[in-house]
Amino acid sequence: xxxxxxxxxxxxxxxxxxxxxxxxxxxxxxxxxxxxxxxxxxxxxxxxxxxxxxxxxxxxxxxxxxxxxxxxxxxxxxxxxxxxxxxxxxxxxxxxxxxxxxxxxxxxxxxxxxxxxxxxxxxxxxxxxxxxxxxxxxxxxxxxxxxxxxxxxxxxxxxxxxxxxxxxxxxxxxxxxxxxxxxxxxxxxxxxxxxxxxxxxxxxxxxxxxxxxxxxxxxxxxxxxxxxxxxxxxxxxxxxxxxxxxxxxxxxxx
Numbered sequence: 574x575x576x577x578x579x580x581x582x583x584x585x586x587x588x589x590x591x592x593x594x595x596x597x598x599x600x601x602x603x604x605x606x607x608x609x610x611x612x613x614x615x616x617x618x619x620x621x622x623x624x625x626x627x628x629x630x631x632x633x634x635x636x637x638x639x640x641x642x643x644x645x646x647x648x649x650x651x652x653x654x655x656x657x658x659x660x661x662x663x664x665x666x667x668x669x670x671x672x673x674x675x676x677x678x679x680x681x682x683x684x685x686x687x688x689x690x691x692x693x694x695x696x697x698x699x700x701x702x703x704x705x706x707x708x709x710x711x712x713x714x715x716x717x718x719x720x721x722x723x724x725x726x727x728x729x730x731x732x733x734x735x736x737x738x739x740x741x742x743x744x745x746x747x748x749x750x751x752x753x754x755x756x757x758x759x760x761x762x763x764x765x766x767x768x769x770x771x772x773x774x775x776x777x778x779x780x781x782x783x784x785x786x787x788x789x790x791x792x793x794x795x796x797x798x799x800x801x802x803x804x805x806x807x808x809x810x811x812x813x814x815x816x817x818x819x820x821x822x823x824x825x826x827x
Contacts, residue, residue: 574776575775575776577636577637577638578641578642579741579742579743580638580776581636581638581639581641581642582614582742583739583741583742583747584613584614584639585614585642586739586741586742587737587739587749590620592807592808593687593719593808594616594617594686596717597617597684598620598621600682600684600717600823601617601618601621601626601682602621602625602626603682604628604680604681604715605628605681606628606629606630606680606681606682607621607626607628607629607630607631607680607681607683607684608631608633608679608680608682608684608706608710609630609683609686610674610683610684610685610702610706611633611671611685611686611687611689611690611692612632612634612639612640612643612666613636613643613689614639614642615632615640615644615646615666616646617686618632618643618664619662619664622662622663623662629679630663631666632664632666632667633668633669633670633671633674634668634669635668635669640666640668671685671693671706672698672701672702672705674705674706674708674709675705676708676709677708678708678709678711679709680710680711680714681710681711681715682714682715682717683706683709683710683714683715683716683717684716684717684718685716685717686718686719688720688782690720691720691721691782691783691785692780692781692782692783694781694782699783699793700793700796700797703793703794703797703799704797704798707797707826712826713825713826714826715802715824715825715826716825717821718822719808719820719822720784720790720819720820721782721784721818721819721820722784722787722815722819722820723759723784723785723786724815725817727818728753728756728782731751731752731763732751732752732753733750733751736748736749736750736751737749737751738770746769746770747767747775748768748769749765749766749768750765750766750772751763751764751766752764752766754779759784759789760782760783760784761781761782762780763779763780763782764777764778764779764780765777765778765779765780787804787813790820790822794822798826798827799825799826799827800824800825800827801822801823801824802823802824803821803822803823804820804822804823805819805821806818806819806820806821807819807821
């Protein structure tokens with residue numbers, strides 16, 4: 574078996590700081606108050622506080638094990654970071670989904686990093702989540718997120734023939750195995766198996782992700798009361814094209 578707490582720690586090893594985090598950090602540092610929806614283990618907000626953000630920072634996530642790690646971590650989550658971090662940093666951590674949020678014009682910027690937006694699978698969930706994010710923002714507030722481009726079909730590479738080996742925080746040698754179970758419309762359902770190096774399963778997690786086109790994204794955002802102010806095909810600000818792996822969006826509350 575592999576516990577929820579171990580899985581939360583393993584998540585950080587599988588998802589080290591990268592260009593997407595640099596992109597979101599720039600927007601966070603430029604905003605007076607920030608809401609991180611799907612904050613996971615809290616790496617981004619801890620890094621922002623460590624680099625000198627003095628305003629309100631709030632993370633929301635339904636994964637209680639990830640939030641426990643966010644509350645307890647004592648690092649500033651990146652090289653070169655300085656200043657307060659950990660429990661004394663004054664970051665708010667809230668257990669809940671995007672749709673369950675009830676903030677009212679309290680934040681200048683909101684974000685969903687690490688493709689968390691794709692976890693909003695149904696129309697009802699997506700619309701309710703966008704409405705809650707919009708309600709949380711001040712007039713003119715911004716909302717940044719990224720999604721994988723469905724035209725690239727990244728999920729074709731999620732198969733048992735391409736496992737990922739990692740050594741976890743306990744020094745245990747593990748193998749991450751991915752398998753796509755179903756592709757129905759724009760929703761892909763897959764499993765992530767945490768196994769020993771000989772393939773013995775320790776834990777199996779199942780998830781569904783929605784792969785929306787840029788046009789479909791813009792439609793949902795417009796219906797929810799947002800306008801798209803920036804659109805990129807990578808985290809360095811490159812133009813979005815049909816062959817871009819990522820659709821990076823910054824929207825603004827109307």
